Amino acid sequence: MNILKLMKKNMLLPIIFGILFIITFAIEPVDQMFAGFLRILTSPSILVTDYLYIGGLAATLFNVSLTVLLNLLLIRWMKLKMTGPIFACLLTIAGFAFFGKNLFNALPMYFGIYLYAKVSKTPIQSYILVLLLSSGISPIVSYIIFGMNLQLFIGIPLAVFTGVLIGFILPLFNVHALKFHQGYNLYNTGFSMGVLSMVLTGIITSFVEINRSVDVSNFYHQELFYATLIVSIFFIVFAFLINRKVYQKYSALMKRSGRLLSDFFDNGKDVTLLNIGIMGIFSLLMVIFFKVDINGPVMGAILTIMGFAAFGKHPKNSFPVVLGAALAIWLTPIDFTLGPILALFFVTGLAPLAGRFGFIAGVIGGFLHLLITPLALSFQGGFDLYNNGFAAGFVAAILSSLFIAIKPDTPEKEM
Numbered sequence: 001m002n003i004l005k006l007m008k009k010n011m012l013l014p015i016i017f018g019i020l021f022i023i024t025f026a027i028e029p030v031d032q033m034f035a036g037f038l039r040i041l042t043s044p045s046i047l048v049t050d051y052l053y054i055g056g057l058a059a060t061l062f063n064v065s066l067t068v069l070l071n072l073l074l075i076r077w078m079k080l081k082m083t084g085p086i087f088a089c090l091l092t093i094a095g096f097a098f099f100g101k102n103l104f105n106a107l108p109m110y111f112g113i114y115l116y117a118k119v120s121k122t123p124i125q126s127y128i129l130v131l132l133l134s135s136g137i138s139p140i141v142s143y144i145i146f147g148m149n150l151q152l153f154i155g156i157p158l159a160v161f162t163g164v165l166i167g168f169i170l171p172l173f174n175v176h177a178l179k180f181h182q183g184y185n186l187y188n189t190g191f192s193m194g195v196l197s198m199v200l201t202g203i204i205t206s207f208v209e210i211n212r213s214v215d216v217s218n219f220y221h222q223e224l225f226y227a228t229l230i231v232s233i234f235f236i237v238f239a240f241l242i243n244r245k246v247y248q249k250y251s252a253l254m255k256r257s258g259r260l261l262s263d264f265f266d267n268g269k270d271v272t273l274l275n276i277g278i279m280g281i282f283s284l285l286m287v288i289f290f291k292v293d294i295n296g297p298v299m300g301a302i303l304t305i306m307g308f309a310a311f312g313k314h315p316k317n318s319f320p321v322v323l324g325a326a327l328a329i330w331l332t333p334i335d336f337t338l339g340p341i342l343a344l345f346f347v348t349g350l351a352p353l354a355g356r357f358g359f360i361a362g363v364i365g366g367f368l369h370l371l372i373t374p375l376a377l378s379f380q381g382g383f384d385l386y387n388n389g390f391a392a393g394f395v396a397a398i399l400s401s402l403f404i405a406i407k408p409d410t411p412e413k414e415m
Helices: 002-009 013-027 030-041 051-055 057-077 084-096 107-120 124-137 139-146 152-181 188-204 221-242 246-254 269-289 296-310 315-331 338-357 359-380 387-406
Strands: none
Touching: 013 030, 013 057, 013 084, 030 051, 030 057, 051 057, 051 296, 057 084, 084 124, 084 296, 107 124, 107 152, 124 152, 124 188, 139 152, 152 188, 152 387, 188 359, 188 387, 221 246, 221 269, 221 296, 246 269, 269 296, 269 315, 269 338, 296 338, 315 338, 315 359, 338 359, 338 387, 359 387
16 A cells, blocks of 8 residues: 555655656667767757657657656655656656657746746745746757757857756746636647747747658657557556546546646645556547547647646546547648647647536637647747647637637636
């Protein structure tokens, strides 16, 4: 029972990513893995850069596991307990470590947030969520060093300075962004970083052209599909090991809108574990139904869905927005390429719209989101990995204002 309590306390993350770290050394020769990892570290990493394509499976999983484990150590150093929001951030980090985040390019943002905490004389623990998610804009660091053809003695200090400056600004800016969409965009930090990325894109394109390419690897689809299935089942089984009647609590969780800040741990870690596993299965059903190949970006989307299953998403509020995005694909001439595929998964960031205003509102939000996402990417230039969070911020701001006028806001019964 003590083992179960310990595993429950950390929501299985040290075990899962510890095992993953060990597995990476068995996939291919170590020298090949480290060569692939070096290619990942030195890639421009701008959206969309599939690390499976750049470095291969072993190197990508090494990047994912090492990045998450180091963030877990950072949380432990801060003496913070695992919460739904922190869990969501960690799985989001794991997801985007498949396409854009690496061990190096996130550090300047972390240091910038640390400096802000020191200057404002507030505990760094107060900014843990924005700190963990700040790595979503980490491609700016890699791109300045490795994508602009600058000499390293110029590129490295310029990239570090830019990253630190963004990190310093982000905590304050993030608070104002939340007011813009009123909590109906779960990817709030993605919206904040999208605005900052838009400014950076304007500056950089004044001097050089930003070159983006979409090269992905679907070669590992089967391995990633079954790995996700196993992990999802693991979460579900563990939930029942903790509480055999956990399913009786699930209906209460499904009644929650998911609007920020909705920590599902309030309903119990056991039922949250169950929801994480179910949302993993939900994601795989999407893969099957829409005939999607799992590559680095798609795997990132799946892990993000599973992460936010502790912080706002469940099947009831996610299905309507996914349906809306699917209708946008089916009813318009949009090609079902990587961009719309990712939007189909990441649209679940708008799940609170359906949770608060109902099924039809969710469908409308999902439909608009898929149409706006390509425009958001062109604005922010690819430096904000959370591009769908940027797009979702505008959709949530517009629709929530409209829907609140129709259905006035009332205090939500979260439990």
